Amino acid sequence: MKKVLVYLSVSIILLGLCSSCTNTNGNQEENKVESIDYENAYNQYSESFTELNDIEKMDIDENLTKAVLYYTDSEGYLVPVMRQVPKQEGIAKSVINALINNSENRIDLRETGLKPHLPEGMEFELALKEENLMRISFDDKILTFSNEEEEKTAVQAIVYTLTEFETVDKVQILVDNKIVNTLAKGTEVGEPLTRGNINSLNNLPQGEYVKITLYSYNNTTNNYTYYIPITKNIVKDQKEIQSIVEEQINLNKEMGKPIPEGLELVSIIVEDSTAFMTIKNQIETKDENFERFMKAICLALGQNEEINSVKLVIEDQDVNNMEILTFSVPIFANVYE
Structure with missing residues (x-):
């Protein structure tokens, strides 16, 4: 996968959502x-x-x-x-x-x-x-x-x-065309249902909190890495963007996903639709674990509609060795033909 991910302009064309509204398994x-x-x-x-x-x-x-x-x-x-x-x-x-x-x-x-x-x-x-x-x-x-x-x-x-x-x-x-309050195992379906809180951790922090979406990932076939949206409640903070990155790193640790060795977050700021994520220490940037780590970071930051790209700034004691990598925020986590 290339480091610079690309945008996809998604336009779902609805052609008669439920014409002939029966399932045909003839x-x-x-x-x-x-x-x-x-x-x-x-x-x-x-x-x-x-x-x-x-x-x-x-x-x-x-x-x-x-x-x-x-x-x-x-x-x-x-x-x-x-x-x-x-x-x-x-x-x-x-x-x-x-x-x-x-x-x-x-x-x-x-x-x-x-x-x-x-x-x-x-x-x-x-x-x-x-x-x-x-x-x-x-x-x-x-x-x-x-x-x-x-x-x-x-x-x-x-x-x-x-x-x-x-x-x-x-x-x-x-x-069977009848409204029921619950299904056989107790899931409530008596009222119309809406989306929200996908794969929720159901955590309740003290005080005022906001919902954020983090991303785990798996690759069980060696062919396809899929990204899993996880809903988490976090304490409302003026530094919400930095909190998202910190929570994403913590989620990786909790779910046993690799984090670049030596990674230490210094700061993250947003300027002109770009999130500048500054870290200390040189890290390995050539392997698939780094690619997956950064895609998860980009997806998490992408919930802020102002952000459409991420620049990873890798600090070094020698300013001449500072490295900057650029990533576009993917418009969607998983694509499969």
């Missing part, structure tokens, strides 16, 4: 799925790639449009991924179908280490109502999760994925 689709030799596909899969989460590797196809889907990883975290999907009517139905944990979708994601979270064979209907409300009615497969955590994660994946569309602000989940 014989034609079943035959198509059964014709794929999934075992062979796995066996032939090569791990020769090194990094696929790179916008420069995405081929832009005019017949496709962008959509953001929320998958889960092996630790149960929700992970947003920007995908290219066919331009078509009923695109909302298409993205929910992509969240169903069937063989075809698992094969599609095999390089990422992520998985779709909804039960195989699930059927649903969609209807876009007034005030940007999307109603989605599932069959009783929505009641088959083994525990509350899995059930809650599935609901969040549905809500986050649908509210990525500009015309959807909230989601009402129904079972």
